[in-house]
Amino acid sequence: MYMQISAKHVKELRNKTGAGMMDCKKALQASSGNIETAIENLRKQGLASANKKMNRIATEGLIESYIHSGSRIGVILEINCETDFVARREEFQTLAKNIAMQIVASPSVEYVDLKAIPDNVVEIETRIISGKDDIINKVDEIKEKIINNRLEKQLKELSLLDQPFIRNTDITIAELVKQNIVLLGENIKIRRFKKFILGENLDL
Known part of the structure:
Protein backbone atom coordinates (compact mmCIF):
# COMPACT_ATOMS: atom_id res chain seq x y z
CA MET A 1 0.00 0.00 0.00
CA TYR A 2 1.32 3.44 -0.94
CA MET A 3 1.74 5.96 1.85
CA GLN A 4 0.07 9.37 1.77
CA ILE A 5 2.36 12.09 0.42
CA SER A 6 1.73 15.77 1.15
CA ALA A 7 1.44 18.33 -1.64
CA LYS A 8 4.31 20.23 0.01
CA HIS A 9 6.70 17.30 -0.42
CA VAL A 10 5.56 16.73 -4.00
CA LYS A 11 6.20 20.40 -4.81
CA GLU A 12 9.61 20.28 -3.13
CA LEU A 13 10.63 17.27 -5.24
CA ARG A 14 9.31 18.91 -8.40
CA ASN A 15 11.33 22.06 -7.70
CA LYS A 16 14.47 19.99 -7.22
CA THR A 17 14.08 17.75 -10.26
CA GLY A 18 11.78 19.44 -12.76
CA ALA A 19 9.77 16.21 -13.05
CA GLY A 20 5.97 16.16 -13.41
CA MET A 21 3.73 16.30 -10.34
CA MET A 22 2.42 12.74 -10.74
CA ASP A 23 5.93 11.38 -11.35
CA CYS A 24 7.10 13.13 -8.18
CA LYS A 25 4.19 11.75 -6.16
CA LYS A 26 4.82 8.20 -7.40
CA ALA A 27 8.56 8.49 -6.72
CA LEU A 28 7.90 9.65 -3.15
CA GLN A 29 5.40 6.87 -2.57
CA ALA A 30 7.82 4.28 -3.92
CA SER A 31 10.60 5.61 -1.68
CA SER A 32 8.36 5.78 1.43
CA GLY A 33 8.71 9.56 1.45
CA ASN A 34 12.52 9.62 1.31
CA ILE A 35 13.16 12.62 -0.92
CA GLU A 36 16.83 11.80 -1.65
CA THR A 37 15.94 8.30 -2.86
CA ALA A 38 13.09 9.74 -4.91
CA ILE A 39 15.48 12.25 -6.52
CA GLU A 40 17.95 9.49 -7.38
CA ASN A 41 15.24 7.32 -8.94
CA LEU A 42 13.74 10.20 -10.92
CA ARG A 43 17.17 11.13 -12.26
CA LYS A 44 17.72 7.56 -13.42
CA GLN A 45 14.33 7.47 -15.12
CA GLY A 46 14.79 10.94 -16.60
CA LEU A 47 18.24 10.17 -17.96
CA ALA A 48 16.94 7.08 -19.77
CA SER A 49 13.94 8.96 -21.15
CA ALA A 50 15.97 12.02 -22.18
CA ASN A 51 18.67 9.95 -23.88
CA LYS A 52 16.04 8.45 -26.20
CA LYS A 53 15.00 11.93 -27.34
CA MET A 54 18.43 13.54 -27.69
CA ASN A 55 19.02 12.38 -31.27
CA ARG A 56 15.78 13.90 -32.54
CA ILE A 57 16.03 16.99 -34.74
CA ALA A 58 15.35 20.30 -32.96
CA THR A 59 14.89 23.27 -35.29
CA VAL A 112 28.53 24.97 -25.43
CA ASP A 113 30.16 21.62 -24.61
CA LEU A 114 33.46 19.74 -24.67
CA LYS A 115 32.96 18.65 -28.28
CA ALA A 116 32.82 22.29 -29.39
CA ILE A 117 36.28 23.12 -28.00
CA PRO A 118 38.71 23.44 -30.96
CA ASP A 119 41.70 21.09 -31.17
CA ASN A 120 44.14 23.99 -31.04
CA VAL A 121 42.70 25.12 -27.69
CA VAL A 122 43.12 21.59 -26.32
CA GLU A 123 46.71 21.50 -27.58
CA ILE A 124 47.54 24.86 -25.98
CA GLU A 125 46.05 23.84 -22.63
CA THR A 126 47.92 20.52 -22.78
CA ARG A 127 51.25 22.29 -23.38
CA ILE A 128 50.67 24.73 -20.53
CA ILE A 129 49.76 21.96 -18.09
CA SER A 130 52.66 19.76 -19.23
CA GLY A 131 55.14 22.53 -18.50
CA LYS A 132 54.13 23.10 -14.88
CA ASP A 133 57.03 22.87 -12.43
CA ASP A 134 55.29 20.44 -10.08
CA ILE A 135 54.99 17.67 -12.69
CA ILE A 136 57.81 18.25 -15.17
CA ASN A 137 60.19 15.81 -13.43
CA LYS A 138 57.67 13.07 -12.57
CA VAL A 139 57.81 9.66 -14.23
CA ASP A 140 55.89 9.47 -17.51
CA GLU A 141 53.02 7.28 -16.27
CA ILE A 142 52.20 9.53 -13.31
CA LYS A 143 52.81 12.66 -15.35
CA GLU A 144 50.32 11.52 -18.00
CA LYS A 145 47.62 10.85 -15.42
CA ILE A 146 48.10 14.27 -13.83
CA ILE A 147 48.02 16.00 -17.21
CA ASN A 148 44.84 14.18 -18.26
CA ASN A 149 43.08 14.96 -14.97
CA ARG A 150 44.05 18.64 -15.03
CA LEU A 151 43.19 18.95 -18.72
CA GLU A 152 39.74 17.46 -18.15
CA LYS A 153 39.12 19.89 -15.30
CA GLN A 154 40.35 22.86 -17.34
CA LEU A 155 38.27 21.99 -20.40
CA LYS A 156 35.14 21.52 -18.28
CA GLU A 157 35.58 25.07 -17.00
CA LEU A 158 35.25 26.22 -20.63
Whole structure:
Protein backbone atom coordinates (compact mmCIF):
# COMPACT_ATOMS: atom_id res chain seq x y z
CA MET A 1 0.00 0.00 0.00
CA TYR A 2 1.32 3.44 -0.94
CA MET A 3 1.74 5.96 1.85
CA GLN A 4 0.07 9.37 1.77
CA ILE A 5 2.36 12.09 0.42
CA SER A 6 1.73 15.77 1.15
CA ALA A 7 1.44 18.33 -1.64
CA LYS A 8 4.31 20.23 0.01
CA HIS A 9 6.70 17.30 -0.42
CA VAL A 10 5.56 16.73 -4.00
CA LYS A 11 6.20 20.40 -4.81
CA GLU A 12 9.61 20.28 -3.13
CA LEU A 13 10.63 17.27 -5.24
CA ARG A 14 9.31 18.91 -8.40
CA ASN A 15 11.33 22.06 -7.70
CA LYS A 16 14.47 19.99 -7.22
CA THR A 17 14.08 17.75 -10.26
CA GLY A 18 11.78 19.44 -12.76
CA ALA A 19 9.77 16.21 -13.05
CA GLY A 20 5.97 16.16 -13.41
CA MET A 21 3.73 16.30 -10.34
CA MET A 22 2.42 12.74 -10.74
CA ASP A 23 5.93 11.38 -11.35
CA CYS A 24 7.10 13.13 -8.18
CA LYS A 25 4.19 11.75 -6.16
CA LYS A 26 4.82 8.20 -7.40
CA ALA A 27 8.56 8.49 -6.72
CA LEU A 28 7.90 9.65 -3.15
CA GLN A 29 5.40 6.87 -2.57
CA ALA A 30 7.82 4.28 -3.92
CA SER A 31 10.60 5.61 -1.68
CA SER A 32 8.36 5.78 1.43
CA GLY A 33 8.71 9.56 1.45
CA ASN A 34 12.52 9.62 1.31
CA ILE A 35 13.16 12.62 -0.92
CA GLU A 36 16.83 11.80 -1.65
CA THR A 37 15.94 8.30 -2.86
CA ALA A 38 13.09 9.74 -4.91
CA ILE A 39 15.48 12.25 -6.52
CA GLU A 40 17.95 9.49 -7.38
CA ASN A 41 15.24 7.32 -8.94
CA LEU A 42 13.74 10.20 -10.92
CA ARG A 43 17.17 11.13 -12.26
CA LYS A 44 17.72 7.56 -13.42
CA GLN A 45 14.33 7.47 -15.12
CA GLY A 46 14.79 10.94 -16.60
CA LEU A 47 18.24 10.17 -17.96
CA ALA A 48 16.94 7.08 -19.77
CA SER A 49 13.94 8.96 -21.15
CA ALA A 50 15.97 12.02 -22.18
CA ASN A 51 18.67 9.95 -23.88
CA LYS A 52 16.04 8.45 -26.20
CA LYS A 53 15.00 11.93 -27.34
CA MET A 54 18.43 13.54 -27.69
CA ASN A 55 19.02 12.38 -31.27
CA ARG A 56 15.78 13.90 -32.54
CA ILE A 57 16.03 16.99 -34.74
CA ALA A 58 15.35 20.30 -32.96
CA THR A 59 14.89 23.27 -35.29
CA GLU A 60 12.36 25.42 -33.42
CA GLY A 61 13.08 27.36 -30.23
CA LEU A 62 13.96 30.93 -29.46
CA ILE A 63 16.66 33.57 -29.15
CA GLU A 64 17.09 34.67 -25.54
CA SER A 65 19.08 37.62 -24.25
CA TYR A 66 20.19 38.64 -20.79
CA ILE A 67 21.94 41.83 -19.70
CA HIS A 68 23.35 41.82 -16.19
CA SER A 69 22.69 44.60 -13.70
CA GLY A 70 24.92 47.56 -14.54
CA SER A 71 24.75 46.82 -18.28
CA ARG A 72 28.42 45.85 -18.51
CA ILE A 73 27.97 42.26 -19.64
CA GLY A 74 25.27 40.50 -21.63
CA VAL A 75 24.61 37.40 -23.68
CA ILE A 76 22.54 36.30 -26.67
CA LEU A 77 21.60 32.62 -26.73
CA GLU A 78 19.97 30.32 -29.28
CA ILE A 79 18.21 27.32 -27.75
CA ASN A 80 16.28 24.83 -29.86
CA CYS A 81 13.36 22.45 -29.36
CA GLU A 82 11.25 20.42 -31.79
CA THR A 83 8.03 22.44 -32.04
CA ASP A 84 6.83 26.03 -31.79
CA PHE A 85 4.28 24.85 -29.21
CA VAL A 86 7.04 23.89 -26.75
CA ALA A 87 9.04 27.03 -27.60
CA ARG A 88 6.08 29.11 -26.37
CA ARG A 89 5.71 27.21 -23.10
CA GLU A 90 6.65 29.02 -19.92
CA GLU A 91 8.93 26.18 -18.79
CA PHE A 92 11.01 26.36 -21.96
CA GLN A 93 11.29 30.14 -21.77
CA THR A 94 12.32 29.92 -18.12
CA LEU A 95 15.00 27.39 -19.09
CA ALA A 96 16.31 29.77 -21.74
CA LYS A 97 16.46 32.66 -19.26
CA ASN A 98 18.24 30.53 -16.66
CA ILE A 99 20.84 29.36 -19.16
CA ALA A 100 21.47 32.91 -20.41
CA MET A 101 22.00 34.02 -16.80
CA GLN A 102 24.29 31.03 -16.24
CA ILE A 103 26.52 32.08 -19.15
CA VAL A 104 26.86 35.60 -17.77
CA ALA A 105 27.65 34.16 -14.31
CA SER A 106 30.35 31.84 -15.73
CA PRO A 107 33.29 34.00 -16.87
CA SER A 108 35.40 31.02 -18.00
CA VAL A 109 32.71 29.51 -20.22
CA GLU A 110 33.38 29.92 -23.94
CA TYR A 111 31.81 26.87 -25.59
CA VAL A 112 28.53 24.97 -25.43
CA ASP A 113 30.16 21.62 -24.61
CA LEU A 114 33.46 19.74 -24.67
CA LYS A 115 32.96 18.65 -28.28
CA ALA A 116 32.82 22.29 -29.39
CA ILE A 117 36.28 23.12 -28.00
CA PRO A 118 38.71 23.44 -30.96
CA ASP A 119 41.70 21.09 -31.17
CA ASN A 120 44.14 23.99 -31.04
CA VAL A 121 42.70 25.12 -27.69
CA VAL A 122 43.12 21.59 -26.32
CA GLU A 123 46.71 21.50 -27.58
CA ILE A 124 47.54 24.86 -25.98
CA GLU A 125 46.05 23.84 -22.63
CA THR A 126 47.92 20.52 -22.78
CA ARG A 127 51.25 22.29 -23.38
CA ILE A 128 50.67 24.73 -20.53
CA ILE A 129 49.76 21.96 -18.09
CA SER A 130 52.66 19.76 -19.23
CA GLY A 131 55.14 22.53 -18.50
CA LYS A 132 54.13 23.10 -14.88
CA ASP A 133 57.03 22.87 -12.43
CA ASP A 134 55.29 20.44 -10.08
CA ILE A 135 54.99 17.67 -12.69
CA ILE A 136 57.81 18.25 -15.17
CA ASN A 137 60.19 15.81 -13.43
CA LYS A 138 57.67 13.07 -12.57
CA VAL A 139 57.81 9.66 -14.23
CA ASP A 140 55.89 9.47 -17.51
CA GLU A 141 53.02 7.28 -16.27
CA ILE A 142 52.20 9.53 -13.31
CA LYS A 143 52.81 12.66 -15.35
CA GLU A 144 50.32 11.52 -18.00
CA LYS A 145 47.62 10.85 -15.42
CA ILE A 146 48.10 14.27 -13.83
CA ILE A 147 48.02 16.00 -17.21
CA ASN A 148 44.84 14.18 -18.26
CA ASN A 149 43.08 14.96 -14.97
CA ARG A 150 44.05 18.64 -15.03
CA LEU A 151 43.19 18.95 -18.72
CA GLU A 152 39.74 17.46 -18.15
CA LYS A 153 39.12 19.89 -15.30
CA GLN A 154 40.35 22.86 -17.34
CA LEU A 155 38.27 21.99 -20.40
CA LYS A 156 35.14 21.52 -18.28
CA GLU A 157 35.58 25.07 -17.00
CA LEU A 158 35.25 26.22 -20.63
CA SER A 159 32.13 24.10 -21.28
CA LEU A 160 28.65 25.45 -20.51
CA LEU A 161 27.00 22.03 -20.20
CA ASP A 162 29.53 20.97 -17.56
CA GLN A 163 28.84 23.91 -15.23
CA PRO A 164 26.97 23.45 -11.94
CA PHE A 165 23.60 25.16 -12.32
CA ILE A 166 23.70 28.43 -10.36
CA ARG A 167 20.18 27.89 -8.96
CA ASN A 168 20.82 24.28 -7.93
CA THR A 169 24.50 23.33 -7.77
CA ASP A 170 23.61 19.66 -7.26
CA ILE A 171 23.04 19.39 -11.02
CA THR A 172 24.92 20.50 -14.13
CA ILE A 173 23.49 22.46 -17.04
CA ALA A 174 23.49 19.21 -19.04
CA GLU A 175 21.32 17.61 -16.35
CA LEU A 176 19.06 20.67 -16.25
CA VAL A 177 18.49 20.37 -20.00
CA LYS A 178 17.73 16.65 -19.67
CA GLN A 179 15.22 17.35 -16.91
CA ASN A 180 13.42 19.74 -19.25
CA ILE A 181 13.54 17.22 -22.10
CA VAL A 182 11.65 14.83 -19.83
CA LEU A 183 9.29 17.56 -18.61
CA LEU A 184 8.43 18.92 -22.06
CA GLY A 185 8.67 15.68 -24.04
CA GLU A 186 10.94 17.08 -26.78
CA ASN A 187 14.62 17.23 -27.56
CA ILE A 188 16.29 20.46 -26.44
CA LYS A 189 19.63 21.72 -27.70
CA ILE A 190 21.71 24.72 -26.74
CA ARG A 191 22.99 25.64 -30.19
CA ARG A 192 25.19 28.70 -29.64
CA PHE A 193 25.73 31.83 -27.58
CA LYS A 194 27.67 35.07 -27.73
CA LYS A 195 28.91 37.11 -24.78
CA PHE A 196 29.26 40.88 -24.91
CA ILE A 197 31.53 42.55 -22.36
CA LEU A 198 31.67 46.34 -22.27
CA GLY A 199 35.00 47.64 -23.60
CA GLU A 200 36.32 44.20 -24.53
CA ASN A 201 39.06 44.17 -27.21
CA LEU A 202 39.12 47.96 -27.49
CA ASP A 203 42.55 49.39 -28.35
CA LEU A 204 43.52 51.90 -25.69
